[in-house]
Amino acid sequence: MKIIAMTNKKGGVGKTTTALATAAYLGQSGFSVLAIDMDPQANFTQASGADMNVAGTFDFLNGTPIEKCLQKLPKYTMLASGPRMTRAEKEFDQIGRERLLKSALARVKDYDYVILDTAPSVLVLTQNALCAADAVVICCQADSFSLLGLDDMMHNIDLVQEYYNPKLLVAGILQTRYNAQTKISEQATALFQDKAKEFGTNVFSTVIRENVAIKEAQMRQTDIFTYSPTCHASEDYAAFTKELFAIVEGGKKKWPKNSPKQNSEETPRISIPRSPRKRTTRRR
Ligand SMILES: Nc1ncnc2c1ncn2[C@@H]1O[C@H](COP(=O)(O)OP(=O)(O)O)[C@@H](O)[C@H]1O
Numbered sequence: 001m002k003i004i005a006m007t008n009k010k011g012g013v014g015k016t017t018t019a020l021a022t023a024a025y026l027g028q029s030g031f032s033v034l035a036i037d038m039d040p041q042a043n044f045t046q047a048s049g050a051d052m053n054v055a056g057t058f059d060f061l062n063g064t065p066i067e068k069c070l071q072k073l074p075k076y077t078m079l080a081s082g083p084r085m086t087r088a089e090k091e092f093d094q095i096g097r098e099r100l101l102k103s104a105l106a107r108v109k110d111y112d113y114v115i116l117d118t119a120p121s122v123l124v125l126t127q128n129a130l131c132a133a134d135a136v137v138i139c140c141q142a143d144s145f146s147l148l149g150l151d152d153m154m155h156n157i158d159l160v161q162e163y164y165n166p167k168l169l170v171a172g173i174l175q176t177r178y179n180a181q182t183k184i185s186e187q188a189t190a191l192f193q194d195k196a197k198e199f200g201t202n203v204f205s206t207v208i209r210e211n212v213a214i215k216e217a218q219m220r221q222t223d224i225f226t227y228s229p230t231c232h233a234s235e236d237y238a239a240f241t242k243e244l245f246a247i248v249e250g251g252k253k254k255w256p257k258n259s260p261k262q263n264s265e266e267t268p269r270i271s272i273p274r275s276p277r278k279r280t281t282r283r284r
């Protein structure tokens with residue numbers, strides 16, 4: 001079982017969209033997936049069409065057996081967030097509070113992948129996600145503003161590696177909402193690559209294009225592959241999930257043969273060359 005967190009201190013950079021698409025694509029490709037909404041804003045829960053007012057993530061972290069907290073959705077099983085999650089910061093005040101998720105998940109064995117969506121903060125819920133994760137994806141909107149705060153985010157990841165989770169792999173920086181028509185997206189790619197090098201990680205060679213179908217799917221509370229299997233965002237998220245899979249599995253597992261095919265479209269999918277990996281994680 002591999003645990004993967006989508007993160008960034010900034011909001012609106014595609015964390016939830018990426019968590020949802022990754023969970024859905026892994027699920028429809030035959031993997032068993034547990035999706036955990038770690039954000040009190042509960043956007044992942046809402047966009048999945050799950051119920052926010054029943055037992056979910058908060059109760060699971062608080063010691064309720066997982067069977068009582070799960071919601072079964074067509075492509076993945078979910079631990080939902082909701083209004084009660086806002087109490088987490090106050091109520092989880094005991095020593096070791098950063099490790100609640102890690103210890104609760106230690107008893108869970110039934111899934112191939114656990115996908116964590118995190119809040120735009122590095123407070124206790126995000127710390128729990130980073131302590132429990134095997135790998136972290138840093139989602140960044142493809143504009144230069146996304147670089148602000150990246151140093152701080154990486155510093156926090158460093159601290160988590162140092163004190164709690166030395167095996168945490170920084171899988172890479174994912175560029176979301178890429179618009180080939182704007183110069184800024186192109187320029188940002190070069191800046192992200194520089195930053196990634198500095199941090200000892202990579203920029204994913206797949207970029208996620210800006211696509212209105214993402215918003216439409218979220219409004220209909222469905223995943224992008226169900227809503228529009230051939231749109232640009234579906235193509236990009238399928239390619240990203242496979243790239244992530246290869247990184248997280250270290251090339252030891254093959255992607256299932258019978259997984260759904262993406263239709264090829266006239267416009268080629270945008271991908272940028274990956275620079276060779278030097279280190280998997282940044283150490284000070
Ligand atoms: N590739 C995309 N194309 C168009 N809109 C997108 C794309 N990715 C995300 N969005 C939209 O941007 C907003 C922020 O995305 P979200 O995933 O909620 O970010 P975060 O979880 O980091 O706050 C949402 O309204 C979402 O629908």
Ligand SMILES: [Mg+2]
Pocket residue numbers: 012015016017039043044118
């Ligand atoms: Mg979000």
